[in-house]
Amino acid sequence: xxxxxxxxxxxxxxxxxxxxxxxxxxxxxxxxxxxxxxxxxxxxxxxxxxxxxxxxxxxxxxxxxxxxxxxxxxxxxxxxxxxxxxxxxxxxxxxxxxxxxxxxxxxxxxxxxxxxxxxxxxx
Amino acid sequence: xxxxxxxxxxxxxxxxxxxxxxxxxxxxxxxxxxxxxxxxxxxxxxxxxxxxxxxxxxxxxxxxxxxxxxxxxxxxxxxxxxxxxxxxxxxxxxxxxxxxxxxxxxx
Numbered sequence: 063x064x065x066x067x068x069x070x071x072x073x074x075x076x077x078x079x080x081x082x083x084x085x086x087x088x089x090x091x092x093x094x095x096x097x098x099x100x101x102x103x104x105x106x107x108x109x110x111x112x113x114x115x116x117x118x119x120x121x122x123x124x125x126x127x128x129x130x131x132x133x134x135x136x137x138x139x140x141x142x143x144x145x146x147x148x149x150x151x152x153x154x155x156x157x158x159x160x161x162x163x164x165x166x167x168x169x170x171x172x173x174x175x176x177x178x179x180x181x182x183x184x185x
Numbered sequence: 186x187x188x189x190x191x192x193x194x195x196x197x198x199x200x201x202x203x204x205x206x207x208x209x210x211x212x213x214x215x216x217x218x219x220x221x222x223x224x225x226x227x228x229x230x231x232x233x234x235x236x237x238x239x240x241x242x243x244x245x246x247x248x249x250x251x252x253x254x255x256x257x258x259x260x261x262x263x264x265x266x267x268x269x270x271x272x273x274x275x276x277x278x279x280x281x282x283x284x285x286x287x288x289x290x291x292x
Contacts, residue, residue, distance in 0.1 A: 097281075101231075107221070107229060107272050109281040123279050128186065159228055169235040170276040171219040175228035 064088040064174055065162050071179030078150050084143040084160030085140075088121050092138045093117060095163035097172055100156035100181075103182055108156070112163060113143065127153070150183045187211050187275050191284035197292040198263055206258040206287045207256045207272035217277035220249055220258045223286075224269045232271075233258060263289075 070082040085097070095118070098110035111124040122134050129153040133146040143160055157180050160171040188211035195266060200202045216236035222231040231240045233249035243263065246261040260267055268291055273284040 085251075106286040107223070107274075107283040109274070109283060112281075125280060140212075164234075166234065166238075169217065170240075171231055171234035172221075172229075173231050173240070175230070177228055185251075 065164070066176035068158060068160055068176045068179035070182045071158065073182045073184065074150055075185050076150060076152055076183055078183070079146070079148045080150065080181060081150055082145040082147070082152050082158055082160075082181070084176060086141045086143070087164075091115075091136065091143065091162075092152070094134065095165070096134075096143045097161045097163055097168075098134065099159045099161060099172070099175075100154075101159070101178075102153075102156045103154075103162075110145075110158070147181070150181075152183050155181060155183045186280050187214060187278050187282050187285035189273055189275055189282050191271075191273060193287065194285060195288040195290055197290045199292045202263045202267055204260045204263055204289065204290070206260075208251075208256045208258070208284050210254045210256075210275055214275045214277035216252045217275055218249070218251065218256045219276060220247075221272045221274065222267075222269045223272065224289075225231045228270065229234045253280050263283050 065087045067085045093115045097112045114121045131149045135144045155176040159178045160176045162174040164173040190209045190242045218236045220233040223229040237249045270288045272285045
């Protein structure tokens with residue numbers, strides 16, 4: 063079964079750091095573009111960013127609210143994606159989902175989603 | 186960034202109704218528009234990609250249309266399991282954006 067499992071969420075103080083992991087099973091992430099999406103409590107979905115596969119250059123793109131504070135990385139040998147979050151703010155409080163990005167022709171969409179991990183930033 | 190708007194934020198309907206949910210982009214995004222369904226406490230699930238392509242395994246009562254700036258998701262005959270929140274998302278630009286969501290509630 064194709065699955066993504068996020069972990070590493072928790073309670074952190076403003077200004078602190080946290081690293082989330084996203085472990086894939088049932089497929090290898092080597093050629094996969096991966097995204098992070100978050101959802102603040104009671105709010106809508108917000109795209110956080112993406113990391114392309116290493117064969118495609120491994121480039122990253124970030125949403126404006128997290129640029130310069132969040133960093134994506136991947137360890138394809140461990141079939142795992144990481145999200146390093148620094149200088150956390152209360153507005154980063156959310157459920158964080160990792161997703162695979164399916165590319166069909168020139169169209170892109172997020173098809174496999176994990177169940178998410180909760181990050182709470184509070185003093 | 187491209188802004189995605191989904192009016193209204195909630196909609197009431199009955200089982201068996203035909204329902205249309207709208208999404209508008211702040212600039213033309215061709216057909217680079219995806220629709221997701223999210224139920225409470227669950228991860229989103231893709232329904233439609235490229236504006237009108239049905240994702241494998243999704244019931245055929247779901248359909249999508251539109252191009253440019255205006256898009257619709259139609260559910261031809263609402264089933265009890267369809268009451269959820271629906272989000273549109275553009276993949277035209279490198280930086281993706283979602284609409285704020287439309288919550289479909291039971292009338």
